Amino acid sequence: MHTRSFAAAFGAALTVIPLLANPLPAAELSPAAEQIKKDIYYLAGDECQGRGVETKGILKAGEYIADTFKKAGLKPAGKDGTYFQPFTISGAAQLGEPNKLTLVGRNKQKKGEIEFKYGSDFTVCSLAANGKLQATDVAFAGYGITAKDLKYDDYAGADVKGKFVVLLRRTPRADDKKRPFDPSPQSQYAALATKVQNAVAHEAAGVLFVNDTGYAKDGDPLMDFRYAGGQPSGIPVLHIKRAVAEKLLADTKTTLPEIEKAIDEKLKPQTIDLPDWAVATEVTVDRVKFPVRNIVAVSEGTGPLADETVVIGAHYDHLGMGEGGSLGGPGAKGKVHYGADDNGSGTTGLLELARRFGARTGRVGRRVVFVAFSGEERGLFGSIHYCKEPPFPLEKTVFMLNMDMIGRVVKVEDDAVLAKAASVVGTAAALLPGAVVPRDRVVVYGTGTAPGLDALVTRVNETLGFKIIRVPGGSGPSDHDSFYRKHVPVLFFFTGTHRDYHRPTDTPDKINLEGLNKIVDMVDACATYFASSPEKPKYQTTAGGWSDPTEDRPRASRPPAPKLGIMPGNYEAKEGGVLVEDLSPDGAAEKAGVKPQDVIISIAGKPVKNIETYMSVMASQKPGVEIEVIVLRKDQKVPIKVKPQ
Template identity: 40%
Template sequence: MLRYNVIAGGVCLLLVSSVLTLRGEVGPEVKVRLLEDIKFLASDELEGRGVGTNGLNVASQFIKAEFAKSGLAVDRVEGNAFQKFDLVTGSKLGEANALQLIGPEGKTLDLKIGEQVEVCSFAGSGSFQGEIVFCGYGIESKDDLYDDFEGINVEGKVVIVMRRNPRQNDPKNPLGAAHGVSRHADLRTKMNNIVAHKAAAVLFVNDPYAGKKGAETRQEGLSKANEKVAEAAEEYLSIESNETNQEKLKGARLKLTEASNQAKSLREAAKNANDDALMKFGYAGNGDNKSLPPAFHISIKTCNELLAALKTDLASLEAAIDSDLKPKSVVIPGWIAKGAATIEKVRADVANVIGVIDGEGPLANETVIIGAHYDHVGRGGQNSLAPGSSEIHNGADDNASGTVTLLELARRFGKQAQTKKPPRRLVFIAFTGEELGLLGSARYCKEPVFPLDSTIAMMNMDMVGRLKEEKLIVYGTGTSPRWEPELKQFNGENGF
């Protein structure tokens, strides 16, 4: 039978030593309660507990009710358990959104929003007009001796910036990344550089390499799939058709059918592929309307129409930068851009849920916080591992597991406090907005219910639903000299 501490195995900090007095075998009623609570919090009815959903509100009410049933005070935030605030959950387009490119001899490109150009939700609102400057990848890296802004003034102008970074096929590229996305490729980094150089607006464009690489990857996948079809067909035809071989024929036929279907699926995907897909509105999150310039995403085709004034195209400029890793920023003669972006922020009311057990004795005014976030990602989006999905993301492990552990600790400490109060105040907080950037915990730090200078420790539980090989994952042990000795004692006594 697992000890209770195993359930809280993924904690970021150990609680003060008083928590060890609550050790004990977990009874069947506790297991049932934990399971039922997780089933409820991770049910479809709670809509993935996404910010802005009614399911998150239902979860907050449930947590408050459980805190109250456990004997915790739920009136310490202006008479309630809810530390309320609002936050941005998304963006929507306002009425005025347009991009017009005006070239030599009166040539005009009026780009249709949503088809030929997309507004970038991660940027700002406003109108603009200015000369167009090709500005490479929008990278400024003094350490790597690469600066797309060096020697060219983009203040008040509209810059064309490629996505990602140079030399993507070079693992030793100083502007790349060993794993994942280079910091220079991050859209936020590019926007920060653009803001620093006071550009009026941004026209993002896909780098040709990414599209070419995508096409090559699809072709490789299709070639392998066709090889599997050929192998499966050869295997099927090699089996003599008689009564003895009926099961072999059946298996080989099934294998051939599966290989054929896979190849057909890949052919359809290749046929419908768009190697220059525009970032849909909402991609990469929401920006700050006040501090960021407007940004749009144009196609490579549109970009090449502008670059024709320089007798070049985007693929040639990309290749030139890759050849010597030197910027090729330049004003595009005869072209100006004018337009406007209107982005309206969608906001939602949210709340941290707070329950309190008062301390008793000389240390009663000191606070220990026990926390877990109860929000998840709702129906997916940018913070999901499947950002293209709109299915409910139930979040059983992340972080219904931490939430039900928080509730169980509240029950145990609440029961103990009926006969003996703890030496310090225990504050149980179910945080919201974690998936959007630790916003709930940040709000508590900004507006603490109890002074931070007398808050001596915090235990946070995140994704504690899995345990492998009897191992606990504990982070933050270096934040106090007490944690490692406590851990060693705990591990010795419990066989971890």
């Protein structure tokens, strides 16, 4: 904020609108904010253990939510007269036993086998698939990167089909200021999952990761099993010590440092066949099913609209003790990821709205259904399940409002109110262009998913005074997406990304309680309108994907990936193709005739076994260029021409 410049510019105005320039000391919390504080300190406290789907704490959080719904006077809308809607999701990968890595000599000098020790010579990555592989050919494939935009391809001219590929971590010139790639672990080309996807696309039999020189300087540490995250790849994926890789390279008359130096100097791949050795592996990775549950309650309406539904939702799960998705690094392992903003804030907003609607007995209008979703952090599974098995018909659901990360309300400078200030102060203020005032900021997505939403949001905001950032699109990485795909108009409320996101430092003391309550006021006004308006909102599709307009961190530029516009339904499947759980409205797949429950088994002539191969094959396609997609539909193969978007 430029508070000083504002005060100087509006000297005469300070006596007219003093609260803008000289705010009073913080007042005591309002009763609603006090209750929000109580809710969020419990849900984002130690007892709930970060509400991870693998923790006991999420059960306590669920009971707390259900009890709050009951005390608010809302009726249960779950299974068998309860507030709970149970379903299952696949848990994080668990390392089993045995896990073996053996080198098999293939010439007279190398006859015999060398068996390595798990934990000291190699580890298994969570991306790996179960199973055994007998003696398999090996090739060194540099960093495993295919970057057409940068004219760099470690696989250029190489045939790695049916072979194990040895891949360096990070990227060429990772420690050089003039590096062509972003070397951060989550970047497009350095990410382990991306490298594995690329290996699968080149039909490799398995991957052996090895630390590059930069990662090896601290003793060549092996990765923790879960470090790579991601979904199963369908092939074995291991991490080996550099000493093991050097043994494979021994007869090539070169070494890992020499290869890395050669790549860095000219940015030319150094793919090498290693015919003197074969690799045999046995990998044991278990993926168990976890029981989870949505919490569902209803405030019934009365009158001619009572058979229609408005849904208000927020996910209550988070990352537990650092389940997949943590951005806290090695130091966060085993620590509670409190998730106060993500999404303790949205959940407490949901509870506050439940109390408000529960107190409105005899309300005329549509029923309002309150849903605390689980499994959102794993892939929107709670909202997907709700839309599959809705307690009230989805075709009579007229609107969905979603709250996710609404607890970090911040003030931003806004010149949009200059004209209004000028009308109060007089002509002199109008002569001061560029003057700014601070206002609470909120991002509202979905304003283009039905006609009139933009105007409604503006009207609701007249008494609240938010600086609103509007995003017309209805898609995105939160639970409103599942409803938008089912042709239900949506609004999604969000206060922005911050440096505590998916880290143990997302704690309740950092929540703006009154700001959160103010957003609840906005959601309340919108929900009340949709619950009572005789006119049913008319769904319309919107162009454009997800973006976060509050993100201020620099991001590496990358070309947009082509998309079919599907919601996969079997992320954890190792074989059998990719199930189309749902379709993006007006997306490429829907326009071409792909249907929900189709199973994609081939794209552009390449087989699709699972989500990893799907992503790999799609990464090599071009937007607007027609390809053939083969789906299984009721056991029949159906070829469909699709132009990815």
